[in-house]
Amino acid sequence: MYEMRLSELRRYSTIIRKxxxxxxxxxxxxxxxxxxxxxxxxxxxxxxxxxxxxxxxGWEDRDxxxxxxxxxxxxxxxxxxxxxxxxxxxxxxxxxxxSYLEGHPSMKMVPGVDMSTGSLGQGISAAVGMAxxxxxxxxxxxxxxxxxxxxxQEGQVWEALMSAAHYKLNNLIAFLDHNRLQIDGNITEVLSxxxxxxxxxxxxxxxxNIDGHDHEQIINAIRKAKTVxxxxxxxxxxxxxxxxxxxxxxxxxxxxxxxxxxQRDKAIAELDKLLAEMEGR
Amino acid sequence: MxxxxxxxxxxxNTLAEIGCDERIVVMDADLSKSTKTVIFKxxxxxxxxxxxxxxxxxxxxxxxxxxxxxxxFASTFAMFASxxxxxxxxxxxxYPQLDVKIGASHSGITVGEDGASHQTIEDIAIMRVLPxxxxxxxxxxxxxxxxxxxxxxxPGPFYLRLTRLAVPVIFDETYKFELGKGxxxxxxxxxTIIATGFMVSKSLEAVDILKQEGxxxxxxxxxxxxxxxxxxxxxxxxxxxxxxxxxxxxxxGGLGSAVAEVLVENYPVPMKRVGIMDKFGKSxxxxxxxxMYGLTPKDIVENVKELLKKR
Numbered sequence: 001m002y003e004m005r006l007s008e009l010r011r012y013s014t015i016i017r018k019x020x021x022x023x024x025x026x027x028x029x030x031x032x033x034x035x036x037x038x039x040x041x042x043x044x045x046x047x048x049x050x051x052x053x054x055x056x057x058g059w060e061d062r063d064x065x066x067x068x069x070x071x072x073x074x075x076x077x078x079x080x081x082x083x084x085x086x087x088x089x090x091x092x093x094x095x096x097x098x099s100y101l102e103g104h105p106s107m108k109m110v111p112g113v114d115m116s117t118g119s120l121g122q123g124i125s126a127a128v129g130m131a132x133x134x135x136x137x138x139x140x141x142x143x144x145x146x147x148x149x150x151x152x153q154e155g156q157v158w159e160a161l162m163s164a165a166h167y168k169l170n171n172l173i174a175f176l177d178h179n180r181l182q183i184d185g186n187i188t189e190v191l192s193x194x195x196x197x198x199x200x201x202x203x204x205x206x207x208x209n210i211d212g213h214d215h216e217q218i219i220n221a222i223r224k225a226k227t228v229x230x231x232x233x234x235x236x237x238x239x240x241x242x243x244x245x246x247x248x249x250x251x252x253x254x255x256x257x258x259x260x261x262x263q264r265d266k267a268i269a270e271l272d273k274l275l276a277e278m279e280g281r
Numbered sequence: 282m283x284x285x286x287x288x289x290x291x292x293x294n295t296l297a298e299i300g301c302d303e304r305i306v307v308m309d310a311d312l313s314k315s316t317k318t319v320i321f322k323x324x325x326x327x328x329x330x331x332x333x334x335x336x337x338x339x340x341x342x343x344x345x346x347x348x349x350x351x352x353x354f355a356s357t358f359a360m361f362a363s364x365x366x367x368x369x370x371x372x373x374x375x376y377p378q379l380d381v382k383i384g385a386s387h388s389g390i391t392v393g394e395d396g397a398s399h400q401t402i403e404d405i406a407i408m409r410v411l412p413x414x415x416x417x418x419x420x421x422x423x424x425x426x427x428x429x430x431x432x433x434x435x436p437g438p439f440y441l442r443l444t445r446l447a448v449p450v451i452f453d454e455t456y457k458f459e460l461g462k463g464x465x466x467x468x469x470x471x472x473t474i475i476a477t478g479f480m481v482s483k484s485l486e487a488v489d490i491l492k493q494e495g496x497x498x499x500x501x502x503x504x505x506x507x508x509x510x511x512x513x514x515x516x517x518x519x520x521x522x523x524x525x526x527x528x529x530x531x532x533x534g535g536l537g538s539a540v541a542e543v544l545v546e547n548y549p550v551p552m553k554r555v556g557i558m559d560k561f562g563k564s565x566x567x568x569x570x571x572x573m574y575g576l577t578p579k580d581i582v583e584n585v586k587e588l589l590k591k592r
Contacts, residue, residue, distance in 0.1 A: 162335070
């Protein structure tokens with residue numbers, strides 16, 4: 001049973017990766033690399049963990065998700081479309097003038113988006129606010145937030161981390177998409193945020209380190225995070241930028257560049273092959 | 282002697298007054314004793330959050346709280362609310378149109394001794410260009426109370442510009458405040474003074490001086506800088522033919538610019554802007570600064586006369 005659940009999640013991740021490629025290809029712009037690296041985390045959240053209702057996106061008791069690295073909207077949109085928040089056809093109009101799928105998520109426009117993000121560092125603060133509101137209202141929802149490892153160079157992130165620990169927000173679970181690449185290159189060469197785990201601990205967070213592409217580890221980390229009573233939890237997820245598309249993996253050039261037709265075909269073929277293997281075809 | 286109260290004090294008292302609504306949450310960035318949110322804190326400690334000296338985080342966190350159905354008042358000095366946290370106000374609050382009300386105290390040069398680093402003379406300009414933002418600059422404590430209530434009752438982002446200095450109370454409780462509507466305080470047909478904030482009381486003095494010299498001035502109080510009351514401005518231009526604006530803010534981008542924008546597109550008339558002339562403030566007593574920067578009733582009188590000479 002558990003194996004079936006895991007294989008189903010792996011299948012969803014691959015479908016979301018296909019959406020990412022199609023969205024960015026049809027938009028002829030966007031951010032495939034970081035979207036692919038966080039696809040497994042977003043899959044587990046939306047298809048295994050979070051209490052959400054596609055028919056009632058504003059449900060006040062829902063779990064919240066804030067994509068603090070808002071440029072990875074293709075991954076979030078792929079998951080939301082698969083969950084039924086909006087038609088999948090809309091994904092092909094990502095970033096188009098007549099679509100609500102903005103380059104960076106807008107909570108006013110996209111059903112299922114809990115916070116408008118895009119300017120790095122602000123999403124984690126908004127998530128802190130949502131967690132404070134949850135405590136105030138004595139609600140049992142969780143707030144999940146996904147940060148990029150380049151993003152944490154923003155000073156605001158550390159202000160937010162400090163405030164989350166101060167207010168003992170154990171209803172806040174953050175993920176660091178630790179793919180080690182940002183637009184200009186390796187994070188340690190651009191401006192090193194390392195050692196990240198020690199820093200998060202020093203800021204009063206519980207830290208769990210996992211392989212961010214292993215669905216079982218993601219599930220177990222969330223389960224463990226929910227047992228922490230007096231702290232927010234940071235799940236440091238080791239990931240590969242561009243994960244799942246061979247020629248995009250570990251290459252910062254795919255941070256914000258769309259594939260051309262040939263590259264799109266190659267990527268889709270790789271992902272289709274993976275899907276066929278999963279389905280035992 | 283006229284009673285004087287800082288508008289920030291009226292703000293803090295009003296927060297405590299409306300705080301019975303459990304949707305209200307108040308945040309501050311280590312300045313609660315200065316912004317007077319401490320008055321709310323004492324009454325409703327469970328709904329008060331001190332976010333420390335971290336204004337960027339406070340603004341985005343306020344947005345997160347507001348997204349959960351709360352009405353959040355986030356307070357700090359105008360410098361940090363409009364300057365330090367500008368982009369958080371823009372992207373976390375205004376873009377998603379969330380119910381965050383920014384109580385920005387210590388605006389203008391009357392901050393006094395703290396000097397230029399804390400004297401915000403750009404905030405009206407910065408805040409009024411933001412889509413979805415309402416900007417209000419109350420003239421006295423009575424108006425500040427009404428403005429705070431308006432912020433509470435009006436959906437969406439709101440910027441309240443407040444003073445550190447105790448300013449003369451010019452209205453009484455019978456005063457009718459309507460968001461977005463200018464108020465004619467003196468009738469006259471020779472020239473119009475349009476003032477906002479603390480400069481309304483200075484303009485009242487100027488009107489009296491001018492009256493003794495036979496010049497009948499119309500005085501309009503524009504508390505709501507955005508959305509601005511176009512009708513009252515155009516009407517004044519048509520009926521008095523000349524306008525002097527008056528604000529404790531840079532002459533660029535503030536009330537003067539907002540009024541000029543209305544006039545050039547509708548009914549251009551000769552105009553002069555009294556305000557801070559593109560320079561930083563400095564340390565000193567508020568009265569000394571008002572004199573040094575040309576914001577006294579005498580300065581207003583001179584500007585009116587110069588404008589009338591040119592007409």
